[in-house]
Amino acid sequence: MSTFQRNMDRLFVFYLPMAITVIFTLFPFYWTINTAFKPEGDIVKSPLEYVPSSFTLENFRVAWEGVGFSTYFQNSLLIAFCTVFFVLIFATLVGYALSRYRFKGKGAFMLLLLCTQFVPGAMLIIPLFLIFKSLGLISNPLSLIITYTTFQLPFNSILMNGFISNVPRELEEAAMVDGCNRLQVIFKVILPVLMPGIVATGVFTFIHVWNEFLFAFMLTNQEERFTLPIGLSYMMGEFNVNYGALAAGSVIALIPAILMFAYAQKHLVNGLGGAVKG
Amino acid sequence: MQSRLQAQEEAQIRVQEKKQGSTFQLEKWMPYLFISPAIVLIVGFLFYPLGNVFYYSLQNYDASQPYYNGFAGLDNFVRIFTEDPQFFASLGISLKWVVSQVSLQLVIGMGVALLLNQSFRFRAFIRAAAFTPWAISGVLTSVMWSLMYNEHIGVINDILKKLGIIDSNQAWLANLDTVFASVVIAELWRGIPFFAITLLAGLQSIPEELYEASKVDGASRWRIFFHITLPHLKNTIILTTLLRTVWEFNNIDLIFNLTGGGPAHETTTLTMYIAEQAIHSNNFGYGSALTVVSFGLLLVFAIAYLRISRFQKEEG
Numbered sequence: 001m002s003t004f005q006r007n008m009d010r011l012f013v014f015y016l017p018m019a020i021t022v023i024f025t026l027f028p029f030y031w032t033i034n035t036a037f038k039p040e041g042d043i044v045k046s047p048l049e050y051v052p053s054s055f056t057l058e059n060f061r062v063a064w065e066g067v068g069f070s071t072y073f074q075n076s077l078l079i080a081f082c083t084v085f086f087v088l089i090f091a092t093l094v095g096y097a098l099s100r101y102r103f104k105g106k107g108a109f110m111l112l113l114l115c116t117q118f119v120p121g122a123m124l125i126i127p128l129f130l131i132f133k134s135l136g137l138i139s140n141p142l143s144l145i146i147t148y149t150t151f152q153l154p155f156n157s158i159l160m161n162g163f164i165s166n167v168p169r170e171l172e173e174a175a176m177v178d179g180c181n182r183l184q185v186i187f188k189v190i191l192p193v194l195m196p197g198i199v200a201t202g203v204f205t206f207i208h209v210w211n212e213f214l215f216a217f218m219l220t221n222q223e224e225r226f227t228l229p230i231g232l233s234y235m236m237g238e239f240n241v242n243y244g245a246l247a248a249g250s251v252i253a254l255i256p257a258i259l260m261f262a263y264a265q266k267h268l269v270n271g272l273g274g275a276v277k278g
Numbered sequence: 279m280q281s282r283l284q285a286q287e288e289a290q291i292r293v294q295e296k297k298q299g300s301t302f303q304l305e306k307w308m309p310y311l312f313i314s315p316a317i318v319l320i321v322g323f324l325f326y327p328l329g330n331v332f333y334y335s336l337q338n339y340d341a342s343q344p345y346y347n348g349f350a351g352l353d354n355f356v357r358i359f360t361e362d363p364q365f366f367a368s369l370g371i372s373l374k375w376v377v378s379q380v381s382l383q384l385v386i387g388m389g390v391a392l393l394l395n396q397s398f399r400f401r402a403f404i405r406a407a408a409f410t411p412w413a414i415s416g417v418l419t420s421v422m423w424s425l426m427y428n429e430h431i432g433v434i435n436d437i438l439k440k441l442g443i444i445d446s447n448q449a450w451l452a453n454l455d456t457v458f459a460s461v462v463i464a465e466l467w468r469g470i471p472f473f474a475i476t477l478l479a480g481l482q483s484i485p486e487e488l489y490e491a492s493k494v495d496g497a498s499r500w501r502i503f504f505h506i507t508l509p510h511l512k513n514t515i516i517l518t519t520l521l522r523t524v525w526e527f528n529n530i531d532l533i534f535n536l537t538g539g540g541p542a543h544e545t546t547t548l549t550m551y552i553a554e555q556a557i558h559s560n561n562f563g564y565g566s567a568l569t570v571v572s573f574g575l576l577l578v579f580a581i582a583y584l585r586i587s588r589f590q591k592e593e594g
Binding site: 013014017018021022024025026028029031032035043044047048089090091093094096097098101103106109112113116118119120121122123124125126127128129130131146147149150151153154157182207210211212213214217218229232233236237243246247249250253254257258260261262265 | 390407553556
């Protein structure tokens, strides 16, 4: 192969597909951010401005104060953090039980966890709505925290089981000899060693909860209880959409998810990929 | 005196035994204590509602017509299969949706994984960038793409006009001919990274020596791909496509927000139809019956898929 042929080959099997991948992936982000910082007049102007000529924060002010994204943001944050908190505690306990004890019904319990992965959330919106209605928890953040914790728990427990199984038993035995009880062992010995795994699990749980739409839509009917996805959804469905504020609201919702993702993406290939590989 | 000492000693031993006994008991119950929160939640808020779906499917349960509520036997199911053309239409759209999503995501995701598995400058950064849509919600994806698809201010019309592909602005999401493909592309944007991530993990576990040996033999790029790479990824592919099929079948965020199932039910998948029954019509009985049917279809599909593809866990 001549140098020219090799270069052409490299162009068509590498540079061109790479450029298309990067542009296809990043352009929607660029366009949303671009729209969010444009004055309303420039958004509807023709021809479109690919590089904005003027810059404004007005859209963010409208979204944050006028539309109520400050409230949605707080609601989303509260629900996400509470869910992550409970998922981490319960999943660690389950993971510990599975990796350190032999007990009757362990096999059945594992099967139960696996089965949940095939129960689609979309199919439970009707009964969950009726259950939370009878508990008086519609439009109460508790209903979403409970639902999300339940749906995130099985997968994260299995993940945690894997992490804890990698921690040498000797560490705990030494602590037990020193007079620690089981719970102290878990919190003082296992947790610090597990930290990287816990952080990754927590971040992925956060992203899932932050993004969840259907349950939140079904279980919330008061505007002051909306999460970000619900707020965005309603705003999109309005007759006279304020595109600038909609884009600004999107950026507000994007930032935490992207930050979390950027922080934990190193673990993604091993974590998610490893989980799928089994 | 002596006997008193003896008695004291004996008592002490008994106390110790009792103590040991109780810690032993506690240890025995420990694992159950640890898994109890998970069991309570999973049974209470996952399996109990699941059971409810089956129960409601046998009821007339319409929140807007409560006077008809009561046991209905198999009426709902009879209605699904004999009187509801929308059910079959939605099932067809679900099929179209799942097949196009899973096959395109797999093929393109494989291409992206192969690209990202090579060594090049800024690899870590480009990998992270290429995976980012994975972390974006269906609602956000809908907002971002609806801005771009917009008939009046959309950038896609602008680009296609500049390239000379279209003459005038199109309403991509309102036009019967373009709506399905438009929604598919938006979902691909969010769905490809999942395959890219999982397949990249699979690619990284293929021993380098295998490639080196075949390069020495002078095998072509395609030969290497079909004889080494693909067989190694077989189990990953079977499992990811199955998971994705279930996921895309149930996926609703994007369609719900981008088109609401329209125009003219052109994008109403079965799951979208169920949500419509639950959210807009408040027909919980009929919605539950539809849910039971689609759950059954998924279950049959999953079992058949694993059988036919001869998935072997131990090999992976």
